[in-house]
Amino acid sequence: MRLLRIAPLLLVCSVTAGAQAPGKFPPDSLVNTKVIPHNTPVPQVLGLMRNISGDLGVRCQFCHVGREGQPLAQFDFTSDDKRTKQVARQMMLMLQEINRRLDTIPARPTPGLQATCGTCHRGLSRPMPLATAMVETATAAGADSAVRAYRALRTRYYGRDAYDFGETSLNQAAFRLARAGKFDEALALLKLNEEQFPTSSGLYVFRGNVALMRGDTTGAAAAFHEAVRRDSTNNEARGRLRDIGQRP
Ligand code: HEC
Numbered sequence: 001m002r003l004l005r006i007a008p009l010l011l012v013c014s015v016t017a018g019a020q021a022p023g024k025f026p027p028d029s030l031v032n033t034k035v036i037p038h039n040t041p042v043p044q045v046l047g048l049m050r051n052i053s054g055d056l057g058v059r060c061q062f063c064h065v066g067r068e069g070q071p072l073a074q075f076d077f078t079s080d081d082k083r084t085k086q087v088a089r090q091m092m093l094m095l096q097e098i099n100r101r102l103d104t105i106p107a108r109p110t111p112g113l114q115a116t117c118g119t120c121h122r123g124l125s126r127p128m129p130l131a132t133a134m135v136e137t138a139t140a141a142g143a144d145s146a147v148r149a150y151r152a153l154r155t156r157y158y159g160r161d162a163y164d165f166g167e168t169s170l171n172q173a174a175f176r177l178a179r180a181g182k183f184d185e186a187l188a189l190l191k192l193n194e195e196q197f198p199t200s201s202g203l204y205v206f207r208g209n210v211a212l213m214r215g216d217t218t219g220a221a222a223a224f225h226e227a228v229r230r231d232s233t234n235n236e237a238r239g240r241l242r243d244i245g246q247r248p
């Protein structure tokens with residue numbers, strides 16, 4: 001009941017104050033917040049905003065109306081024009097719900113871990129496993145684009161939380177592409193992976209599996225033999241060789 005009576009009042013405040021919002025940074029008070037409680041101290045909100053920006057690997061203008069290089073006083077932080085700001089609001093509500101649920105897990109270790117935007121985003125605005133990104137790019141724009149995209153992402157993000165540049169990502173991407181019948185794309189990604197991991201045995205199991213999906217038993221046998229040559233304890237490769245009637 002109380003909330004219902006206060007809500008229209010806040011709305012009126014936001015409209016009037018919103019008209020004079022740009023011009024001062026930091027602002028004196030909050031104007032158009034629908035998730036963050038209206039009486040939250042501004043410095044606390046700015047701290048939250050910096051955390052969010054870092055978690056997503058973006059700058060204020062990703063969500064707010066303003067340009068790179070422009071003084072923050074000229075930004076319109078109250079505007080809801082950007083889709084990303086509206087999404088971020090949904091995400092804030094989602095995160096509150098996640099943390100409420102976390103509070104109910106039985107025998108929770110103390111201190112409990114809070115979920116943050118960074119739990120999922122890890123420095124990316126659109127959090128996506130590397131394998132998924134590769135499959136998407138290879139499917140939409142072809143193998144060469146996927147290889148270029150991988151190199152660019154690796155240059156930019158290697159050593160960060162954002163993407164897993166370990167051996168499995170490209171193997172997984174290749175496997176999914178092959179399952180969708182995109183063999184050339186799959187082989188191109190495996191070739192790229194071999195460049196990164198030139199002595200890998202596991203990679204050749206994937207090569208063999210892709211060859212099998214393509215109906216190329218000879219190629220598959222050669223790949224599985226190479227996997228065993230590189231690592232005689234690779235039981236997956238040995239098993240595959242037995243499956244296709246070859247002596248490991
Ligand atoms: C990922 C999106 C996102 C980024 C990046 C972001 N913000 Fe925000 N910001 C929001 C959302 C959403 C709100 C409104 C929250 C609400 O409705 O409770 C908001 C509200 C604000 C407000 C309050 C505006 C008002 O109506 O009074 C200020 C000030 C602000 N942000 C400053 C910043 C600054 C400075 C940065 C960069 C350091 C930044 N924000 C980065 C999403 C973002």
Ligand code: HEC
Nearest residue numbers: 052084085087088091092095116117119120121125126127
């Ligand atoms: C449980 C995981 C998770 C959490 C926690 C999370 N996000 Fe997201 N977020 C996602 C996923 C997944 C997407 C991509 C949705 C899509 O595009 O299909 C996304 C998309 C977004 C986008 C849109 C990006 C774009 O370019 O379209 C914004 C903005 C965003 N999140 C902000 C936030 C903020 C701010 C927080 C913390 C308050 C947050 N997210 C917390 C998973 C999460």
